Amino acid sequence: MDFLLEGFFQAFGLLLSGNAETYSAIWATVRVSSYSIGSSLFIGIPLGFCLGYFDFKGKKPIRTIVDTLMALPTVFIGLLVYAFLTHRGPMGNFGLLFSLPGIAIGQTILALPIIIGLSATAVESMDQKLRTTILSMGANRRQLFLSSLWESRHGILAGAIAAYGRVMTEVGIAMMVGGNIKWHTRTITTAIALETNKGQFGMGIALGLVLLAIAFCVNVSVSFMRRRA
Amino acid sequence: MDRPIYEISSLNHSYADKTVLAIDHLIIQAASIVGLIGPNGSGKSTLLKMLGLIERPSQGTIHFNGRPVGPFSDEARFLITLLPQEPFLMKRNVLNNVAYGLKLRGNSRNVTNRVHEAISMVGLPFKDFARRPWYALSGGEAQRVALAARLALRPKVLLLDEPTANVDAASAQLIREASLRVRQELGTTLIIASHDWQWLYEICDEILHLFKGRISGTGRETIIFGPWQELEEGKWGKILSDKQQLLVPKPPIQEAAAVIDVLSVGEDGPGIAGKNIVLSGTVSRLSLERKTGQLYATIFVGDLPFTVGLTYQQCKEHDIFPGKMIFIRYRLDHIKWI
Numbered sequence: 001m002d003f004l005l006e007g008f009f010q011a012f013g014l015l016l017s018g019n020a021e022t023y024s025a026i027w028a029t030v031r032v033s034s035y036s037i038g039s040s041l042f043i044g045i046p047l048g049f050c051l052g053y054f055d056f057k058g059k060k061p062i063r064t065i066v067d068t069l070m071a072l073p074t075v076f077i078g079l080l081v082y083a084f085l086t087h088r089g090p091m092g093n094f095g096l097l098f099s100l101p102g103i104a105i106g107q108t109i110l111a112l113p114i115i116i117g118l119s120a121t122a123v124e125s126m127d128q129k130l131r132t133t134i135l136s137m138g139a140n141r142r143q144l145f146l147s148s149l150w151e152s153r154h155g156i157l158a159g160a161i162a163a164y165g166r167v168m169t170e171v172g173i174a175m176m177v178g179g180n181i182k183w184h185t186r187t188i189t190t191a192i193a194l195e196t197n198k199g200q201f202g203m204g205i206a207l208g209l210v211l212l213a214i215a216f217c218v219n220v221s222v223s224f225m226r227r228r229a
Numbered sequence: 230m231d232r233p234i235y236e237i238s239s240l241n242h243s244y245a246d247k248t249v250l251a252i253d254h255l256i257i258q259a260a261s262i263v264g265l266i267g268p269n270g271s272g273k274s275t276l277l278k279m280l281g282l283i284e285r286p287s288q289g290t291i292h293f294n295g296r297p298v299g300p301f302s303d304e305a306r307f308l309i310t311l312l313p314q315e316p317f318l319m320k321r322n323v324l325n326n327v328a329y330g331l332k333l334r335g336n337s338r339n340v341t342n343r344v345h346e347a348i349s350m351v352g353l354p355f356k357d358f359a360r361r362p363w364y365a366l367s368g369g370e371a372q373r374v375a376l377a378a379r380l381a382l383r384p385k386v387l388l389l390d391e392p393t394a395n396v397d398a399a400s401a402q403l404i405r406e407a408s409l410r411v412r413q414e415l416g417t418t419l420i421i422a423s424h425d426w427q428w429l430y431e432i433c434d435e436i437l438h439l440f441k442g443r444i445s446g447t448g449r450e451t452i453i454f455g456p457w458q459e460l461e462e463g464k465w466g467k468i469l470s471d472k473q474q475l476l477v478p479k480p481p482i483q484e485a486a487a488v489i490d491v492l493s494v495g496e497d498g499p500g501i502a503g504k505n506i507v508l509s510g511t512v513s514r515l516s517l518e519r520k521t522g523q524l525y526a527t528i529f530v531g532d533l534p535f536t537v538g539l540t541y542q543q544c545k546e547h548d549i550f551p552g553k554m555i556f557i558r559y560r561l562d563h564i565k566w567i
Contacts, residue, residue, distance in 0.1 A: 129317035133375075135283045136311040137330035137382070140301055147333075151319065 003201060010202025011209055022203060024183050025191040026210050032100045032174070032187060033167045036107035040115050041160060043108075048119025048159070049149060052126075063120065069113035074106075074172030081106040081177050098179040103187070106173035111163035118162060122155020123148065154226060161222055168211060233292075234259040234386065234418050235280060240289035242275060242442075250275045250286070250442040257420065257435075259385075262412060264429030265422040267439035268454055273422035274314065276439065277388045280420060281311030307334055308385040312392055316375035318363040323348065326363060327378045334382070347381035348374070350410060352403035369400030376404055380411050387411060389421045393428075426534070430516050430525055440486050445567040449525060451491060451535045452567070453477075455484040469531025473499065473508050481566050488565040491537045491557045494526070494547060498556035505560055510535065512553045515544070528557055 014022045051062065083089050085097040085105075096102035126148060134147045149156070171189040178185035180194060188207045195204040235257040242250040250272040257263055257280075265273045278284045279291060285299045292298070293305045310330070318326050327344045331337075345355045351373035358374075366374060372392070379387060389408060393401035405428060411417045423429055429436055430449065438446035446452065457465050457480045466476040477487050498507030510530035517524055524539045526549055535557055539549065547555065 127317060129313060129315060130319075132278070132283050132311070132313050133317045133319075134333075135300065136281055136313070136379070137333050138306040138310070139333055140303075140306070143333055 004205075007201030007205045011206030014203060014206045015210070019203075019206075021182070022191075022206055022210075025186045025188050025207060028100060028184075028186060029168065029188040030214075032103045032107065032178075033164065035101065035104035036111055036167050037160070037164050039104070040108045040111035040163060044112050044115030044163075045119050045149070045156060048116040048156070049123050049145070051116060052120035052123030053148065063117075066113050066117045066120070070117050072110065072113065074110060074170040075176065076172075077106050077109050078173040078176030081109065081173065085177065097177065098181060098185055100178070100185060103174050103178040103185060106177045107167045107170065110170060110173060111167050114163040114166060115159050118159025119152075119156045122152040122159065125155065126152045157222055157226070161218060164218060165215065168214065232259055233257060234294060236292040236295075237279075238290055238292075240279065240286045240291065242279065242284070242286045242288075248442055250279070252276070252289075252444055255437075255444065257418065259418055260412070260416045261434040262419040262421070262432050264433035264436040265420065265439055266424075266426060266429060266436055267422075267445075270441075271439040272442035273439055274390050275442075277311055277390050277420065277422055280386070281309055281388045282306060283311060307382075309388070310379045310382050310384045310386070311388040312376055312379050312390065314391040314394060316368075316372045318366070318371055318374060320363055322359070322363070323353075323361050323366070323374050324359040326374055327381050330378055330382045343381045343383075344377075347377040350380055350407045351377045352407070353377070369396035372396050373400055373403060373407075376407060380407060383415055384411075384417055385415075386418045386420065389419065389423075391423055392421065393423065393425060426536075427514055427516055427527065430518065430536075440567055443567070445486065446488060449536045449538060451489045451537075452486050453489060453533060454486045455480060455482070457483055457485070457487075469533060471531045473531060475508065475530070475533070476501070476506050476561065477564055478561055485566045488567060489535070489559050490563050491528075491535055491559050492563070493558045494528070494537055494539070494543070494549070494555050495558065496547065496556065498558070504562050505558055507556050507558045509554060509556050512549055512551050512555055514551055515549065528555060530557065 051059070051066070081102065082097065084091045085094070085102050086092055096105065130148065130151055131144070134144050139147060169189060171193055174180070174187045174190045175193070178187065178190065180186050180190040188211055192204045192207050233256045235255070237252050237255040240250060240252045241248060265276065267273050279286050282298060282300050282302060282305060290297050296304050298305045319329060324344055327347055328340050331340050331343060348355050348358060353370065353373055372395070376392065387408065392404050392408065396404065408419060408421070409432060412419050421429060436449065437444050438450065438452055440452065453475065457467060457477060460466050460468070460474060464476065465479050466474050469475055480487070499509045500507050508530045510528040512526050513529050513534070514527040515524060524541060524544055526537045526539055528535045528537060537557060549555065
């Protein structure tokens with residue numbers, strides 16, 4: 001048990017002393033997760049809204065596919081993205097393999113079904129009387145879309161948090177597509193995996209604590225926004 | 230000459246292949262009050278949604294001020310508003326709920342004044358209610374706030390779907406008064422679906438009976454809905470709650486609705502004389518049709534209300550007042566089926 005306690009002390013030491021390697025992994029994680037969550041929100045919210053709001057032929061099968069993709073294994077996404085980005089792959093010319101944008105592409109694929117599925121659920125559970133009320137006030141199409149989106153914001157936000165949590169904590173994509181390159185593509189989770197293998201619990205625990213702190217900050221901010229809204 | 234604000238032609242609307250509304254032609258005059266009467270599922274709410282540009286009919290056209298319109302029509306969306314049967318308030322306070330439509334329409338001038346005026350019109354003290362959140366309102370208050378949100382828009386057409394159905398008597402009265410005030414002050418056309426027949430009879434210029442999605446009458450006919458039963462061989466009708474028999478000719482289908490024209494009231498009866506049927510009933514209400522000056526008596530025969538048009542002289546002659554027992558006479562061969 002001593003090694004665990006020692007690891008905790010070491011962790012605080014690394015964080016408080018501003019250890020460059022530790023902060024490099026934290027910065028890489030924040031950047032890559034911001035790219036991926038930003039792009040998945042940008043693509044996923046309109047798609048989720050349309051899936052939840054409109055009735056069209058093939059809606060049910062699409063919904064089933066989206067729900068299934070919510071449980072997509074990260075290593076499988078890593079494998080697919082690797083195959084696409086490798087020099088022999090169709091996107092090999094872009095040079096994205098072993099780069100943060102490459103990891104972001106994989107994590108966007110991971111987050112997208114969650115954002116689409118949970119946004120669609122939020123919109124579907126929206127009171128049908130809301131549409132009548134908004135239209136009866138004289139809304140045009142854009143206002144109807146924006147007002148409906150705003151009224152279902154809490155559900156969409158919950159989807160965004162769930163997706164953010166999944167993106168922040170995944171290892172498979174970051175490891176396979178990013179390659180865990182020190183100072184470059186090493187993220188918090190890949191660093192924890194590596195340091196644990198090396199028996200360096202201090203850095204692993206330090207990074208784990210940072211992950212927890214980020215999750216805490218995100219949840220506190222969301223609760224604050226909810227209260228304000 | 231009156232100009233129509235709405236003109237509906239060959240309108241047909243269906244849900245999952247079931248026709249819920251079929252209107253060949255309908256004209257509604259500007260600044261009039263039109264009442265919609267009919268049983269649940271007769272198409273009143275659907276018609277209001279079409280007129281309120283909430284839904285597009287499956288077939289047919291709706292003209293508003295001479296122009297074809299539908300959901301999102303720029304010609305009409307700022308002029309028409311609908312108050313649905315169940316009030317829906319946004320998750321915000323009363324002030325923001327009432328101001329919502331004004332902001333949506335880009336109307337940022339005098340918002341507080343207009344909201345203040347609208348909230349006061351529905352009998353809610355502005356100071357006490359403006360900052361109150363949506364969840365801290367009773368059903369009647371929520372309905373009045375929802376109406377205030379429509380009144381603040383100063384609409385040309387106000388569509389009310391059962392505005393007093395789920396509220397207490399005091400709220401119902403305030404809603405009635407506010408609806409009439411907006412018509413009086415702004416010349417707003419009111420189209421009201423309600424089960425409160427007496428109220429509609431009192432205030433409406435025109436009343437439309439809807440049955441199974443069709444307009445089945447435009448006056449004050451007594452409509453009795455099926456199912457009918459064969460009481461004896463070849464004798465169709467209903468046994469009423471007071472054990473009297475309401476006889477009708479053989480209906481085309483058991484669920485058909487009978488339009489019964491009450492020919493007269495009097496002190497003799499009850500009984501059957503040839504095609505004449507006389508039943509005893511109790512006068513429950515007398516109302517005056519504002520437009521024509523005609524009096525209408527609602528006479529309950531068992532638990533069915535019959536509407537009878539009377540002159541002042543007839544009322545005086547038979548000494549008709551609520552609570553009085555009286556006999557009504559109708560003819561079997563005058564009954565129409567819808």
